Amino acid sequence: MNIIVKASDLKYKYPRDTSNRDLPKFSGKPDPSPFNRDDLYDILPMLSAVMTALETDDGQILHLLEDIINTELPRCVETREEVFDFLTETVREALAGR
Numbered sequence: 001m002n003i004i005v006k007a008s009d010l011k012y013k014y015p016r017d018t019s020n021r022d023l024p025k026f027s028g029k030p031d032p033s034p035f036n037r038d039d040l041y042d043i044l045p046m047l048s049a050v051m052t053a054l055e056t057d058d059g060q061i062l063h064l065l066e067d068i069i070n071t072e073l074p075r076c077v078e079t080r081e082e083v084f085d086f087l088t089e090t091v092r093e094a095l096a097g098r
Helices: 040-054 059-072 080-096
Strands: none
Touching: 040 059, 040 080, 059 080
16 A cells, blocks of 8 residues: 655645755655655655555544654654654554554
8 A cells, every 4th residue: 555645635834845846755765865854845755655654544643743743853863764763663652552
């Protein structure tokens, strides 16, 4: 199952870094490139990858991921690979606690 997240699915609005729009985005691990948490074009493929890894298309999970990016994701977590791991692990822990 491959989940595609669109801007209209999101809870928050994000700036678009149009100058870097055509650069390669996250498509899986390994990916040591920096993650731009303030760029819609970086956020969409990341959220799609995490939702696919979690095997869910639940909008509440998507919004939880956004909340994590905006409030809990430490600034020291910089690479796309690190962000993917952090988001996936954090949501799995949250779901296990339900």
